[in-house]
Amino acid sequence: MPEAFTAAAIQHACTDDPDVNLEASMTGIEQAAAQGARLAVLPELHRTRYFCQTEDTRAFDLAETIPGDTTEQLGDLAAELEMVIVASVFEQAGNGVFHNTAVILDNDGRIAGRYRKMHVPQDPGFEEKFYFTPGQEAFRPVPTRIGKLGVMVCWDQWFPEAARLMALAGADVLVYPSAIGWDVNDDEDEQSRQFDAWQTVQRGHAVANHLPLIACNRTGFERSPDELDPGIAFWGGSFICGAQGEILAEGDDREAVLSAELDFSHTEQLRRIWPFFRDRRVDSYQDLLELHREEQQ
Secondary structure (H helix, E strand, O other), rough: OEEEEHHHHHHHOOOOOHHHHHHHHHHHHHHHHHOOOOEEEEOOOOOOOOHHOOOOOHHHHHHHHOOOHHHHHHHHHHHHHHEEEEEEEEEEOOOEEEEEEEEEEEEOOOOOEEOOOOOOOOOOEHHHHHHHOOOOOOOEEEEEHHHHEEOHHHHHHHHHHHHHHHHHHOOEEEEEEEEOOOOOOOHHHHHHHHHHHHHHHHHHHHHOOOEEEEEEEEEHHHHHHHOOEEEEEEEOOEEEOOOOOOOEEEOOOOOOEEEEEEEEEHHHHHHHHOOOOOOHHHOOOOHHOOOOOOOOO
């Protein structure tokens, strides 16, 4: 595994045409390769519009298998460019079972592994429980030729337990394909608070685990099929940060290919001087296994 390499986040908008969307993803990957990137990360569900704004059984027609068309085309590109690609697929895993799945393609084009979204939200405009069965696998990084990728998906990025488990299992970098945005009715102050919270919690995961982190979000406004709902303005804001939470690359709300060098040797240096893992009190964390704890009388 190299001690350092360039990684990229491909931030783009999505249309109603899956083929147009995949072409946008592939064009971004090619641009990342031209910037020297050896790892490219795509947004959550980058081949379709964010269909989860409403509950509609017709949207299940968008699902595909793994392997399937998306992984085959991106696998060929990964082998051609000798890059590792983190893609996102609306996966049909079996009869009536669908997942929101991140697929990791190694730099020889093979499928190195997959991660099925574990934390599935159900909020106005984010009706994901209607579509996705939560993953059942443990939080385990996927080994690739450039390192072990701790890949999770969007809503997972708010949970420190998930990031910690990936780090404990040996992840070299945390990776979050995302699809998050504002309710257009929110005022600017609320929008700012939401974005700052999103970025801050992920930078905190980087700091607490001494790991670099890549968050790749989609961008663009997507109108809801429900005329009573205004739709979602995906805020972009993709970023790459180092193991102390320092911002190495950051986008705004425009389409972009962001790249930065990740230095894995920095993780080892930090763990020697800030030994968070050594000083964890695992003997006192049992209450984390409870969904709710009654107040002590």
